[in-house]
Amino acid sequence: MTLNDIRALIIDMDGVLWEGDRPMPGLVEFFETLRARDIRFVLATNNASNTPDQYVAKLARMGVSVDREQVIGSGLAAALYLKQHAPAGSKVFPIGEDGVCQALLENGFRLAELYEKDADYVVCGLDRTLSWDKLATATLNLRAGAKFIGTNPDTSLPTEHGLTHGNGAVLAALQAATGIEPIIVGKPEPIMYQLAMERLQVPPEQTVALGDRLDTDILGAVRAGIRSILVLSGISTREHLADVDYAPTWVMEDIREVIEAVR
Structure with a gap:
């Protein structure tokens, strides 16, 4: 599976990039691959309690450098x-x-x-x-x-x-x-995705949402009119797909599989 036409990702964090304070396997390589492929990204989370600077610091502790402009929390x-x-x-x-x-x-x-x-x-x-x-x-x-x-x-x-x-x-x-x-404002409503796309300056048809929750990340992408990847490293499972009347474009195990798909 390849995703050669992707120019931008809107990425959830909890359950995708980390679990609590534990980075998901492949985290550093994931961001290295995005930069090598010149894929733009915004990190977008429903968590309203932390500031962009706090997320930048958390990722830095995990060996990943991002700018505060690449982070949008629901606050x-x-x-x-x-x-x-x-x-x-x-x-x-x-x-x-x-x-x-x-x-x-x-x-x-x-x-x-x-x-x-x-x-x-x-x-x-x-x-x-x-x-x-x-x-x-x-x-x-x-x-x-x-x-x-x-x-x-x-x-x-x-x-x-x-x-x-x-x-x-x-x-x-x-x-x-x-x-x-x-x-x-937050997912599954489309407002956060729309704000992220304004920052990315990439057409919706070349933008993909990446998340671990069907009811927020994936439904939000459907409402925003963009494609989506569900990773199974967080909340939702393959079994949950049968319970909803919408679906992600792709289902992958975790960000390591995403790395292989975008290379």
């Missing part, structure tokens, strides 16, 4: 989406960690404090310091007319303690409290 994607649609300097109440708050500040937004009720937008991402006060402030602003942005809809989150609630569960709580449905 940054939310800020970039707002930059395209919101007036400059709009006020945002964030629920989230560095990956959300830093991205909003770097893109010119003002952040509302607890119990300020004049935010133009509420942006909600994974926040491990989530509190009653943050939920109350978000609810008050949404009820006052703020627009609702969710970084990603993932309802579950794997942790060292087991499977716990993800950002989608918090979005559901706020939607129940306000009756307002959020605009989702």
Whole structure:
């Protein structure tokens, strides 16, 4: 199998490039092959908690060098989406960690404090310091007319303690409290892929998404109108393919098989 017409990849990270802090076999060779073939790439993840610089540092520890412009987390994607649609300097109440708050500040937004009720937008991402006060402030602003942005809809989150609630569960709580449905920026909605393609400057027909989850990475690619590779090194299995009415263009075991296909 060869993928000779690919000029760009949009690559998920967890389950594709690493598992926790363990790099997947072939990681360094994978990036060396992309550069040798002059295949552009953007790393795109639904994780909203980390900044691009934190991902750059993580990959550096694994022996891979990337630029921060080659990384888009869903927190940054939310800020970039707002930059395209919101007036400059709009006020945002964030629920989230560095990956959300830093991205909003770097893109010119003002952040509302607890119990300020004049935010133009509420942006909600994974926040491990989530509190009653943050939920109350978000609810008050949404009820006052703020627009609702969710970084990603993932309802579950794997942790060292087991499977716990993800950002989608918090979005559901706020939607129940306000009756307002959020605009989702992360996968499987196409917005993050569209932002990645703007950076890549490669036609969609020569761009391929690479991920390990059918319900986010692959469905997002389908909605964005691009081809996709499902690797079986993460969440989804071959058996899961029978449960969905869409499919990846290719199924491969891991990035080592991708290396062979793009050579």
